[in-house]
Amino acid sequence: MAGNSIGQHFRVTTFGESHGEALGCIIDGCPAGLELDIEAIQLDLDRRRPGSSRFTTQRREADEVKILSGVFEGKTTGTSIGMLIENTDQRSQDYSKIKDLFRPGHADYSYHQKYGLRDYRGGGRSSARETAMRVAAGAVAKQFLKSEFNCEVRGYLSQLGPICAEQIDLDAVESNPFFFPDVAKLDALEEYMRDLKKQGDSIGAKVSVVANNVPLGLGEPVFDRLDADIAHALMGINAVKGVEVGDGFAVVNQKGSEHRDLMRPDGFQSNRAGGVLGGISSGQDIIAHMALKPTSSITIPGDSIDQFGQPAEVITKGRHDPCVGIRAVPIAEAMVAIVLMDHFLRQRGQNGVVTTQTPVLR
Amino acid sequence: MAGNSIGQHFRVTTFGESHGEALGCIIDGCPAGLELDIEAIQLDLDRRRPGSSRFTTQRREADEVKILSGVFEGKTTGTSIGMLIENTDQRSQDYSKIKDLFRPGHADYSYHQKYGLRDYRGGGRSSARETAMRVAAGAVAKQFLKSEFNCEVRGYLSQLGPICAEQIDLDAVESNPFFFPDVAKLDALEEYMRDLKKQGDSIGAKVSVVANNVPLGLGEPVFDRLDADIAHALMGINAVKGVEVGDGFAVVNQKGSEHRDLMRPDGFQSNRAGGVLGGISSGQDIIAHMALKPTSSITIPGDSIDQFGQPAEVITKGRHDPCVGIRAVPIAEAMVAIVLMDHFLRQRGQNGVVTTQTPVLR
Amino acid sequence: MAGNSIGQHFRVTTFGESHGEALGCIIDGCPAGLELDIEAIQLDLDRRRPGSSRFTTQRREADEVKILSGVFEGKTTGTSIGMLIENTDQRSQDYSKIKDLFRPGHADYSYHQKYGLRDYRGGGRSSARETAMRVAAGAVAKQFLKSEFNCEVRGYLSQLGPICAEQIDLDAVESNPFFFPDVAKLDALEEYMRDLKKQGDSIGAKVSVVANNVPLGLGEPVFDRLDADIAHALMGINAVKGVEVGDGFAVVNQKGSEHRDLMRPDGFQSNRAGGVLGGISSGQDIIAHMALKPTSSITIPGDSIDQFGQPAEVITKGRHDPCVGIRAVPIAEAMVAIVLMDHFLRQRGQNGVVTTQTPVLR
């Protein structure tokens, strides 16, 4: 099956290259009757949009989304929703020098091997620009989950290089350009990023997502588990190299008596599982994390080869984020929302009725 | 879509409960003409089989696989392959006590919420026993990859609780019941496990998989990336809470100048990416890791509730592995093999010709 | 995607060759809580079973179905249902003569070209024997539809060669071995078949299916219409060459004023559409027809070639139905039931609530 779609029941298919005419997506399977708040979609796009901070790429795109179908008199009709964002600030000349080069750490080499040719302008389809449409589609899923279950999917930057968030204040996340939940460390973050820019280098990051009021019973044994589909969705984001649910890799050195979340009549006593038991949502908060590599688009020279196998030195100038993890926060939210939405429709199909946990058992 | 299948082109669908009559699977999409070595399938099943070590569950199952279709005169015919393993050592009486209980850390609670009823005998469908069929199907994929590309998928236990493998000697893996690649630490492992058994507790683990001679160009942008599908496949294994490709979570604190794998005319200079660039195989070895939680089936009492919301204390006797990670090694290999096979067929459909990297560039 | 599955939400995957060890299937996506009547499944298998009439093949198979998983204490659990039928009356020696031959009108030639090899015993996977598992799976769907909506899917033989049913008495269908709804013509049918046997020839047939109390709103625009999926399911039955919904090919010479089904407050005034408007069920009876070619397994010699391109004369002895359409009746019912079930689960996922038409509007 072709690979530009995600979801089975709430199915998102995207198209678009970094320097093509437009990006677009089709959402297939959005239930009819949802009052769609287009401004809220735009707001999420603005959160991801480049140029909104001096620590992200200086490319300036309006990223204005148009809804072309599937909505009538303000409500979804149940038919496929076409969405479009025109590219307005492509500067293809930036990339002509690297036309024949394989930038190390980029998809240039693997695309070339796979397809025999590639749209080299700005990474073409492998550019993170493509994720704009995921954010738009995810915003639709978020609205549905919010309106049906008051379920909210919220992300934040939990670590940037050596700087970890220790206090997780979700309300602080939107108040700073880093989506960082620990305001005490904002100065340290700014300083770190300033130094990094001077070095012309980049840094990795960890992004976390929490969803509350999650419907019960989402996820299908045995392959399409909720956590497996979240892993698929998050690992499918550009630059992601690791995914965790709940305690993640910390479980390697946990004992069973320590890890298991005990239950009492008033509910679960902890949430090490991250809201998933046996691949199925337990009604607790879904908690997931992902690790993003530092972008390879840096001004420090690096050895590489060209299409003819000749050695070459690569310096990537262009306009690039020194930490792609920052802008990945709304993308991660979008992907988790799409997965939850997809599994909600699945489960409603199987079961007819889907509920969230009573607060006492949450 | 129903959730008991994995893969699109090489598609594996399984059925079976821990204490039902049989486990089975259908492989759909295996190319015709593969000389199938049924003993090699059985060998992988034996590697996963319980009862083969005193550190794994004492349940004794022959796990003898029968091929019911799709093979004629020793070769695959291209039609669907039915495989069956009969359950022979179910002891359902072991489980009658926990019929109404939700064992903490198990799928009991989430299955009950999802389905309204459940086969409580030995975890039913949520039992790791189901993974036997994955191993059988993965063994077919392994044979295909081996015969076409000399591509081998090999796993090992890279960490058990606090004990990390420091030397990775793949040849040592099959010589010990832990699938551990660092023989110098085998005594420490044995001692650790003995202590754990005395405590009636369990421990987490990390399992790693390496595939060599991987065909170039596997993986589809943008959602069905090779790494995303590996993440889906590994996170879909019972007890897995985290997945990494290449350097995984270590990238969070790496700089771009440090992380990117430089290329020279003689090939890549490192493999931090784990063989995947932009979601597409680069011809380098695929490297993936997964974290497995400690089983919650322990003899240390834990608080829980029953189906009526009443408090209950749970002690799980039965016959359980103190470290489910050990037997997960062949399962992880199987899952990675299935994903590679699936993407190979996809890529061959798209491109006609698929090759591996020349050794010099590997 | 591999081709041995049908349905997305109620997904049936089958395996098995005519002369292999067993046939089997997995039903994935059957909702939990259905009280499964295994005798009713067996009854449908018996309706399809060879050897039940002197006008169908004399191969004698018990066709006894075993349920291996997914059912606990008489109810479906929501997990995948494995079903198995062992082959007991294979006589492979019957087929040795045609090992290298391509029987005209059979799949021998196309399988050989597709796969390069084939299981030639009794047609292998291309044998109609495979449809036994469809009947078993369809019987599960029928039970669900009956219990949820009192929806029944009933088929009959509407034409055999020149003999058309003029009176459609559904209650008469089960009382004769032809599934023929017009008892006045049974003698003519018997005589026709007797003559045909003497000639060693075979004849085509038309089979019709009617489903009543069909849930409203089934079918998805624009490709996965209910009628398109019924067409796919029926054309996928061995020997079928044509499919109609409602008036079918008769519409070619109908005018718009004649064809459209008028509506009045008491309901539709006719059902030329066959229960589908715009690809979506209207609550009227679903009516579909299919044309089955005469089997090519006849004793009249026919020109053919062998695998080496040499001319050959083919006479098919074996044990074959002179009219494969007769036994196709339960298969057609099964396929329609599977499609309705699949679309019901889809629609319930999208909409939450699915109902049938009020009788007054039906």
Add this chain to the structure above:
Amino acid sequence: MAGNSIGQHFRVTTFGESHGEALGCIIDGCPAGLELDIEAIQLDLDRRRPGSSRFTTQRREADEVKILSGVFEGKTTGTSIGMLIENTDQRSQDYSKIKDLFRPGHADYSYHQKYGLRDYRGGGRSSARETAMRVAAGAVAKQFLKSEFNCEVRGYLSQLGPICAEQIDLDAVESNPFFFPDVAKLDALEEYMRDLKKQGDSIGAKVSVVANNVPLGLGEPVFDRLDADIAHALMGINAVKGVEVGDGFAVVNQKGSEHRDLMRPDGFQSNRAGGVLGGISSGQDIIAHMALKPTSSITIPGDSIDQFGQPAEVITKGRHDPCVGIRAVPIAEAMVAIVLMDHFLRQRGQNGVVTTQTPVLR
């Protein structure tokens, strides 16, 4: 799964309403390196376009297609291809009167029952206008098939009401606005249509498609047969009520000795099967037919009801085709091309090499 996609490997997903802003589609899975002739795509769109004949709807749409992605320097890149057609001649006022009405024979009623609301302007998503994107996508598939195998998919109107084509001259098809292959009957056709217009009525039609140089071995047993997928694709076209492959319903009264296509060393002696044996292409021409009902949009009044169950009389003025079958010819070609392309990629994935029949055996 959501229903606006067709194909697994060559996957087409569409969006757009009759009177929305635009129609669009995404082609996912088109192999890289195809030199795309955009004028040829436009040509097929022009063939389907309304307003090109006085016997089709007078709505005037430029139907100008834009390629937004997936093509670079004139060649496909292997990434998803976004295509867009803006709507320019919507006259929504035409439809305000029927806002609350269910036009008999239309999808109004079933959409309303399915979704609870609908975009009533011009039929919204149920309008045949949606098929423009199928034609655009099919044109890409046609170019691929042509360039790889010299395989051409050509359609024609084989019957319009009582007027049957007796001579099938494919070269004449493009020379008349009816796509009619029998020029001797063009006058009769014109006269028939003139009378029909005077009556304010509409008429059904039969459309046929022939594909030559078809790759061998396309189609998967047992459900995703090539003929089953063609049936799905054609029955999924608006107004289609019947589909045939090869001799279709004529087989009901054929004998086995008459129906089977004999083979001799110089090839098949006839093509009653329509190029498909056992669901797999035999290398002969693929031949399929479909029956299209007369449109219900006529000016002759008809009984109906409104959304409140009250009786109403419906007269459809608007701008409508008196025979929707005529413009369905390029749509049918497109759908068959998409199915062939999809199965070609599948088969190449399975087998690596796919060829067409040698002419001598064709």
